Amino acid sequence: xxxxxxxxxxIVLVVSALVSGILLPGLLMVASIAALTWLILxxxxxxxxxEEKIVxxxxxxxxxxxxxSDVLAVTTAENTSLSDGYGFRLMGKGTRGLLAGGPAVAxxxxxxxxxxxxxxxxxVVSTIQDQIAGNPWHKEP
Numbered sequence: 001x002x003x004x005x006x007x008x009x010x011i012v013l014v015v016s017a018l019v020s021g022i023l024l025p026g027l028l029m030v031a032s033i034a035a036l037t038w039l040i041l042x043x044x045x046x047x048x049x050x051e052e053k054i055v056x057x058x059x060x061x062x063x064x065x066x067x068x069s070d071v072l073a074v075t076t077a078e079n080t081s082l083s084d085g086y087g088f089r090l091m092g093k094g095t096r097g098l099l100a101g102g103p104a105v106a107x108x109x110x111x112x113x114x115x116x117x118x119x120x121x122x123x124v125v126s127t128i129q130d131q132i133a134g135n136p137w138h139k140e141p
Contacts, residue, residue, distance in 0.1 A: 045100040076121040077106040
């Protein structure tokens with residue numbers, strides 16, 4: 001569906017550029033639209049867990065490191081859908097989302113709440129909880 005909309009836009013843009021006699025700028029815009037669409041459709045969300053940090057990534061656009069010592073709680077979250085958005089989202093009330101649809105985890109830190117899509121939320125929650133339990137710098141709220 002997305003490629004259909006992009007294709008229709010490209011056709012309108014190319015026809016307009018031909019009629020106006022500005023084909024090169026029109027083709028550059030078409031290439032830009034196609035490249036941005038490809039990047040968005042190839043976007044992935046991941047959670048990487050190291051000894052003292054969690055890396056939340058919405059590749060290729062956004063990445064943030066969260067210290068394990070800043071994590072207050074981690075739980076499974078409701079499945080996300082198209083209505084929640086896709087990619088990096090400001091979800092209100094201090095909540096940020098890295099969404100790709102489907103299962104997700106909720107990560108509560110000292111400063112904000114994160115909703116992050118992941119294929120295996122129970123496994124991610126368990127791993128982060130194990131890291132929190134083994135981290136001598138973590139303080140319970």
